[in-house]
Amino acid sequence: MLFQLLTHFNWAVLIYFFLLNGIYLFLTFRAFREIQVYVHHLQSVNFKRIFELGFYKPLTVIAPAYNESATIISSVKSLLNLHYPEFEILVINDGSSDQTLEVLKQEFRLVPSNRVYQVKLKTQPVHAIYESLLYPQLHVIDKQNGGKADALNAGVNFSQYPLICSIDADSLIETDGLLRATRPFLEDKSVIATGGTVRIANGCKVTNGHVTEVALSKNPWVRFQVVEYLRAFLFGRMGWNSLNAILVISGAFGIFLKSAVLTVGGYRKDCIGEDMELVVRMHRHYRLKKIPYRVVFVPDPVCWTEAPEEHQVLCKQRKRWQKGLYDSLKANKPLFFNPHAGIVGLLAYPFFFFFELLGPFIEVLGYFVFVISLFMGWVNWPFALLFLSMAILLGVLLSASSLLLEELSFRRYPKTGDILILFLYGILENFGYRQLLAWWRLIAMLEYVIGKRSWGEMNRKGFSTTTN
Amino acid sequence: MTIHILTLIIFLIIILTGLIFLSILRLRYKFKRDYHRRKEAYSKWELNLFSLFAEEIHPSQWASHISSHELGYLQEFLLPYLESLKGESFEKLVAVAHYSGLVKHLLQEGGSANDWKQAQSIYFLGLIREPQVLPMLETGLASDNMFWFYPSIIALARNNLKTLPRVLEVLRNRSDWTEHLGISIFAEMGEEVCPELLSVLSKGETSPKVERLALAVLAHFGYKRAEATLKEYILYSKDPELQIRALRAWNQLKLTFFEGIALAMKHSDWEIRAAAVTALGSSGAVDHALLARPLLRDSNWWVRLRAAQAMLMLCTREELHSMLDNPLEDRYAKDMLRYILTREGGATCVIPITHAL
Numbered sequence: 001m002l003f004q005l006l007t008h009f010n011w012a013v014l015i016y017f018f019l020l021n022g023i024y025l026f027l028t029f030r031a032f033r034e035i036q037v038y039v040h041h042l043q044s045v046n047f048k049r050i051f052e053l054g055f056y057k058p059l060t061v062i063a064p065a066y067n068e069s070a071t072i073i074s075s076v077k078s079l080l081n082l083h084y085p086e087f088e089i090l091v092i093n094d095g096s097s098d099q100t101l102e103v104l105k106q107e108f109r110l111v112p113s114n115r116v117y118q119v120k121l122k123t124q125p126v127h128a129i130y131e132s133l134l135y136p137q138l139h140v141i142d143k144q145n146g147g148k149a150d151a152l153n154a155g156v157n158f159s160q161y162p163l164i165c166s167i168d169a170d171s172l173i174e175t176d177g178l179l180r181a182t183r184p185f186l187e188d189k190s191v192i193a194t195g196g197t198v199r200i201a202n203g204c205k206v207t208n209g210h211v212t213e214v215a216l217s218k219n220p221w222v223r224f225q226v227v228e229y230l231r232a233f234l235f236g237r238m239g240w241n242s243l244n245a246i247l248v249i250s251g252a253f254g255i256f257l258k259s260a261v262l263t264v265g266g267y268r269k270d271c272i273g274e275d276m277e278l279v280v281r282m283h284r285h286y287r288l289k290k291i292p293y294r295v296v297f298v299p300d301p302v303c304w305t306e307a308p309e310e311h312q313v314l315c316k317q318r319k320r321w322q323k324g325l326y327d328s329l330k331a332n333k334p335l336f337f338n339p340h341a342g343i344v345g346l347l348a349y350p351f352f353f354f355f356e357l358l359g360p361f362i363e364v365l366g367y368f369v370f371v372i373s374l375f376m377g378w379v380n381w382p383f384a385l386l387f388l389s390m391a392i393l394l395g396v397l398l399s400a401s402s403l404l405l406e407e408l409s410f411r412r413y414p415k416t417g418d419i420l421i422l423f424l425y426g427i428l429e430n431f432g433y434r435q436l437l438a439w440w441r442l443i444a445m446l447e448y449v450i451g452k453r454s455w456g457e458m459n460r461k462g463f464s465t466t467t468n
Numbered sequence: 469m470t471i472h473i474l475t476l477i478i479f480l481i482i483i484l485t486g487l488i489f490l491s492i493l494r495l496r497y498k499f500k501r502d503y504h505r506r507k508e509a510y511s512k513w514e515l516n517l518f519s520l521f522a523e524e525i526h527p528s529q530w531a532s533h534i535s536s537h538e539l540g541y542l543q544e545f546l547l548p549y550l551e552s553l554k555g556e557s558f559e560k561l562v563a564v565a566h567y568s569g570l571v572k573h574l575l576q577e578g579g580s581a582n583d584w585k586q587a588q589s590i591y592f593l594g595l596i597r598e599p600q601v602l603p604m605l606e607t608g609l610a611s612d613n614m615f616w617f618y619p620s621i622i623a624l625a626r627n628n629l630k631t632l633p634r635v636l637e638v639l640r641n642r643s644d645w646t647e648h649l650g651i652s653i654f655a656e657m658g659e660e661v662c663p664e665l666l667s668v669l670s671k672g673e674t675s676p677k678v679e680r681l682a683l684a685v686l687a688h689f690g691y692k693r694a695e696a697t698l699k700e701y702i703l704y705s706k707d708p709e710l711q712i713r714a715l716r717a718w719n720q721l722k723l724t725f726f727e728g729i730a731l732a733m734k735h736s737d738w739e740i741r742a743a744a745v746t747a748l749g750s751s752g753a754v755d756h757a758l759l760a761r762p763l764l765r766d767s768n769w770w771v772r773l774r775a776a777q778a779m780l781m782l783c784t785r786e787e788l789h790s791m792l793d794n795p796l797e798d799r800y801a802k803d804m805l806r807y808i809l810t811r812e813g814g815a816t817c818v819i820p821i822t823h824a825l
């Protein structure tokens with residue numbers, strides 16, 4: 001009886017495995033095509049000239065900050081150096097218990113502002129609004145703690161421009177990142193959101209709030225994450241982008257049409273993964289109401305972020321992401337296999353549900369079943385070894401593909417040695433790292449089910465910066 | 469059977485991964501080689517460029533040393549020079565593009581199925597005013613994509629003055645262009661476009677947005693022969709935006725005062741009043757300076773500001789100070805005069821900020 005059950009399970013896993021990797025390979029193929037077209041487009045016209053001619057939409061950068069005193073100054077300075085014809089920066093101090101507000105006040109000479117705060121989206125009470133005596137485009141909103149979504153909603157309320165850019169306060173955006181990320185809004189009037197690539201800044205040289213020299217960190221946890229990020233952004237998002245079915249725009253760097261955000265009711269406060277939830281809700285709204293729209297991933301505007309260097313912090317982060325995924329999918333159930341929602345309902349949502357959400361269950365269960373089979377002496381060794389090898393090699397193939405995409409497109413890592421190291425880490429991650437991530441994600445799911453849904457804090461070291 | 473299939477798949481994956489790995493290394497090598505080739509070509513061409521401008525070599529001599537695989541680099545190299553140079557130097561570089569076969573190559577790429585290749589070729593061919601580019605522009609001119617529309621309209625405008633009706637037609641048929649773009653389109657055509665624009669305006673065959681743009685372009689080129697047309701707009705236009713544009717053009721051209729300006733200063737629209745009093749100031753009509761005085765008491769802050777600025781240009785400091793000393797003068801008028809005198813640096817008075825604002 002147990003033997004039969006395990007045999008059935010093995011077949012189910014096999015089918016699941018082939019489906020998952022089939023979709024991955026399909027996305028990789030789409031991403032290759034998409035990225036080649038994009039890179040060539042990029043070379044076609046001097047896009048900065050278009051902005052000089054007045055073709056731009058003014059933009060509000062919203063940076064929620066909660067206990068970010070270590071990184072907030074360099075982040076805001078990096079934002080102030082961005083190249084964009086017309087933009088304002090709103091830092092939302094979300095009830096920080098550390099010195100975040102004080103360091104901001106001191107560094108940027110903040111004074112109380114009289115600008116009107118309109119409540120279009122409900123948020124926790126706003127204590128004060130400050131403006132900088134040094135930089136007229138900089139405002140700081142001090143409010144009661146309500147979470148990142150609440151802080152972003154406060155930013156949307158205060159913003160005076162048609163585009164909003166949500167970023168993490170610890171992120172560094174490349175100088176012309178905003179110009180590049182807003183380009184799709186000029187190319188197509190139906191674009192409602194765009195997202196840029198997020199890369200890991202650990203190991204890079206940061207000068208005056210900007211990454212000036214790209215290099216790989218020596219920390220193995222970070223190196224694994226670099227491979228993961230390349231895979232997620234270059235083939236994952238690029239592939240989904242080609243189908244207009246991108247469900248995630250990273251909270252670290254996303255640009256939205258403010259009217260579209262207001263139409264769908266802003267960020268959800270009771271949700272851990274507010275960035276993904278907003279995008280999924282936008283898809284749901286526009287697809288089901290049959291309003292033409294596009295959510296676009298733009299691969300070259302890069303936002304650099306600090307990745308966890310310790311496994312405890314990484315664990316917290318990944319748990320939060322998994323809970324966020326659960327939240328986002330749960331909140332938008334009507335999309336599940338909904339033919340009216342097109343490819344989002346029929347492919348993207350089910351993919352995220354079966355392979356991203358349930359993936360850790362299947363993976364961990366697979367390891368568990370393997371151990372039972374081992375004890376019972378039911379293991380078909382030739383098959384098991386071949387299957388395991390294939391699983392590992394497919395993982396390596398996907399990582400190698402993202403490295404190839406990187407080479408075909410943006411070549412941010414100038415040293416060939418770094419690329420070879422990343423290739424090596426693409427192999428090594430299959431021996432322990434992937435399994436650990438699956439385990440953390442599974443724990444996160446169990447915690448979510450039993451009601452432990454806190455955001456969790458991430459301790460920042462801050463970028464090691466030099467100043468000219 | 470399953471084992472065989474799995475083995476085959478594994479074998480394929482290993483080969484594919486190996487190929488990807490080799491491709492990465494090859495791309496790295498190719499990129500470095502390209503970088504060195506480009507650098508080498510650029511340093512060689514920079515010397516050629518100076519020799520060409522110094523008339524030490526003929527364009528055909530330079531072109532004879534450019535091989536077909538260097539045409540891409542040549543296009544990149546010439547672009548910034550073509551964007552900034554004019555006259556003889558510009559023509560010499562155009563000749564290099566012709567002799568080297570670059571123009572022929574781009575004309576072939578302009579007909580390519582790839583949008584980006586077309587846009588890139590069209591931009592370059594437009595820049596060098598190549599007449600053969602004209603039939604390739606229609607797709608870009610109808611496109612909503614600004615990165616596709618922009619090179620096409622610029623290529624059309626730069627080509628020759630005969631394309632003006634088509635440029636106007638394109639601008640009339642769409643509204644998603646900015647005034648910056650409009651002015652840069654006509655700026656590409658040169659000052660010769662002004663008489664043509666005047667004749668278009670007199671026929672009244674265009675849209676208000678294009679009319680506003682045409683008035684701005686006339687002012688941009690400082691075309692004083694537009695005086696009669698501007699007068700007509702100031703006196704008879706029903707569109708307040710056009711009246712404002714005409715008054716601003718009058719101001720930019722520093723034309724002399726006429727009665728239409730005095731009439732416009734009494735208009736119910738504050739923007740027209742502000743534009744009119746500014747035009748009065750720049751006209752240098754000292755005899756009519758007092759016409760600005762009632763506008764110092766205007767209900768609109770901007771009109772009061774422009775009136776004060778006009779009076780500063782037309783009156784002596786003594787006259788302005790006597791107004792400040794006049795107890796019968798309006799309080800807001802005095803505040804604005806104080807403000808403008810202080811800003812100009814010629815007054816010792818203190819601005820009562822709360823009143824002025």
